[in-house]
Amino acid sequence: MTDGQKTSRRSQAWFGAQGRSGMVYRSWMRNQGFGHEVFDGRPVIGIATSASELAPCNTHLTRVAEAVKRGVWQAGGLPLQFPTMATGETLMRPTAMLYRNLMAMEVEELIRANPLDGVVLLSGCDKTTPAMLMGAASVDLPAVMVTGGPMLNGKYRGQDVGSGTHVWKFEEDLKTGRMTEEECFFAEGCMARSNGHCMTMGTASTMACMAEALGMQLPGSAAWPAVDSRRMETAQTAGQRIVAMVEEELRPSQILTREAFENAIRVNAAIGGSTNAIIHLTAIAGRVGVDLRLRDFDDLVRAVPTLVNLMPSGTYLMEDFCYAGGLPAVMAELLRGTLLHGEQLTVTGRTVAENTEGAERVNSDVITGLDTPFQPAGTGTAVLRGNLCPDGAVIKQSAASPHLLTHRGPARVFDSPEAYHEVADDPELDIDENTVIVIRNAGPKGYPGMPEVSNVPLPAKLLKAGVTDMVRICDGRMSGTGYGTVVLHISPEAAVGGPLALVRDGDPVALDVPNRTLRLDVDDAELTRRREAWRAPAQRHTSGYAWLYTQNVEQADQGADFGFLRGSRGHEVPRDSH
Ligand code: FES
Numbered sequence: 001m002t003d004g005q006k007t008s009r010r011s012q013a014w015f016g017a018q019g020r021s022g023m024v025y026r027s028w029m030r031n032q033g034f035g036h037e038v039f040d041g042r043p044v045i046g047i048a049t050s051a052s053e054l055a056p057c058n059t060h061l062t063r064v065a066e067a068v069k070r071g072v073w074q075a076g077g078l079p080l081q082f083p084t085m086a087t088g089e090t091l092m093r094p095t096a097m098l099y100r101n102l103m104a105m106e107v108e109e110l111i112r113a114n115p116l117d118g119v120v121l122l123s124g125c126d127k128t129t130p131a132m133l134m135g136a137a138s139v140d141l142p143a144v145m146v147t148g149g150p151m152l153n154g155k156y157r158g159q160d161v162g163s164g165t166h167v168w169k170f171e172e173d174l175k176t177g178r179m180t181e182e183e184c185f186f187a188e189g190c191m192a193r194s195n196g197h198c199m200t201m202g203t204a205s206t207m208a209c210m211a212e213a214l215g216m217q218l219p220g221s222a223a224w225p226a227v228d229s230r231r232m233e234t235a236q237t238a239g240q241r242i243v244a245m246v247e248e249e250l251r252p253s254q255i256l257t258r259e260a261f262e263n264a265i266r267v268n269a270a271i272g273g274s275t276n277a278i279i280h281l282t283a284i285a286g287r288v289g290v291d292l293r294l295r296d297f298d299d300l301v302r303a304v305p306t307l308v309n310l311m312p313s314g315t316y317l318m319e320d321f322c323y324a325g326g327l328p329a330v331m332a333e334l335l336r337g338t339l340l341h342g343e344q345l346t347v348t349g350r351t352v353a354e355n356t357e358g359a360e361r362v363n364s365d366v367i368t369g370l371d372t373p374f375q376p377a378g379t380g381t382a383v384l385r386g387n388l389c390p391d392g393a394v395i396k397q398s399a400a401s402p403h404l405l406t407h408r409g410p411a412r413v414f415d416s417p418e419a420y421h422e423v424a425d426d427p428e429l430d431i432d433e434n435t436v437i438v439i440r441n442a443g444p445k446g447y448p449g450m451p452e453v454s455n456v457p458l459p460a461k462l463l464k465a466g467v468t469d470m471v472r473i474c475d476g477r478m479s480g481t482g483y484g485t486v487v488l489h490i491s492p493e494a495a496v497g498g499p500l501a502l503v504r505d506g507d508p509v510a511l512d513v514p515n516r517t518l519r520l521d522v523d524d525a526e527l528t529r530r531r532e533a534w535r536a537p538a539q540r541h542t543s544g545y546a547w548l549y550t551q552n553v554e555q556a557d558q559g560a561d562f563g564f565l566r567g568s569r570g571h572e573v574p575r576d577s578h
């Protein structure tokens, strides 16, 4: 039935099996109308789709899967679509991030447990992309990602509106009376007007670009709008390509090298990408044994200017980015400045330099050149140290106010984001524009799940007085679409006894981004006294998945993966129970 090379395929341990076992594996599959010939040893390709009506950014992935299937059939493979969980950012409580590791675990186990030789990963919304890459990396079968693409640009009264970014703006406008409730309802529909994920350079677009920069999705694939026919074309090509990757035995471990991560980190700086990429890239790296440190995210980007003028740091949106040349144009420009490793292998079987050859910047307002960058080098994400964050913290300078990057002010401490929200609109609130708002217990273990709560809105009374930004510090994350002078990912987090837990109202907090420090100006003897009196907050969960999460999640600077999921567990064919 098969030649020697084909019988060595993993899927043949199922479909090529003799006797009762083989009959069981084939017979039930034939209820889908497959003829016997599909079991002849051709590559069996899983299409992992995170389509879900509860994850609106991913609903159309079922259509993308159809395009992938066409490509797989064309190239002589057998495509088999299967669902994975979807972590939709907007609906899931307490936070989609709580479930990233669960999804990664599910993706990994589903690939390994089934008769697959390769896999196409269909993702979209923020956490779905890293979760799938983490899972696939831990199996290390040939894998190519197709992200679902951004929504069309939001349009409200003739203006571009960006998903996420304009939610914050509209909220402020509502609070200050610049917008009515009715106008807000109308604007909701204008913001999300097609299938796809957020079309700002938020976390979803960032992670789509990261997948491409790492070499895990086809060149140009990150930017095609979800409803553009070329999204389907690229998906079909990915289907063809995965079959060839199986023949070539091209695996994630050959693509996800230290140099690939360095490329991704630099690309993230050039696109003005989300701070969440730091956590996700670190977690993916942990799956392939690449030792990424938080400081790499500062050291590697100091020479990289921001080239892409997209919200939340800039003006434009993903549709504009696509028409301006997309990520290949950015990567070609970075290569021109020798800021990337051009020899890195990618899913095309070709190098980064080969993939981006001839890529052009079509609109230099949207994608600027290295000579006249949108923002100069050294103004991207900075990694801070100091007695408030011994294992580091992160600030996105391009989303911050320049006058606050060096700031000293008294702390006003809130033990949860809810505690702040309760008083934020109180006209008597004892906060002025110099106050440093401290939000704690929002870390991986503390919340649990490290939600995007760090950029709490400013107190209503200060917004009304015309204050536009204040320093906020937190052990949680910020939405990739958010902005403000917000220190994020403070490690260790308060819930495990990080120094953030010791801050009291009125303590002077000193932020010095140019010198990369965040300090609590309280003397050591006093901090020692406070530490001795500190008691860990009660565990919120004593059973179930949230308990498993709290027991096993690592700190933000380590990628917030589960310790027991680090590394690869390979793709050995499991035992047969028939
Ligand atoms: Fe899904 Fe933004 S909410 S990508």
Ligand code: MG
Pocket (backbone or CB within 6 Å): 089, 126, 203, 452, 479, 480, 481
């Ligand atoms: Mg988000």
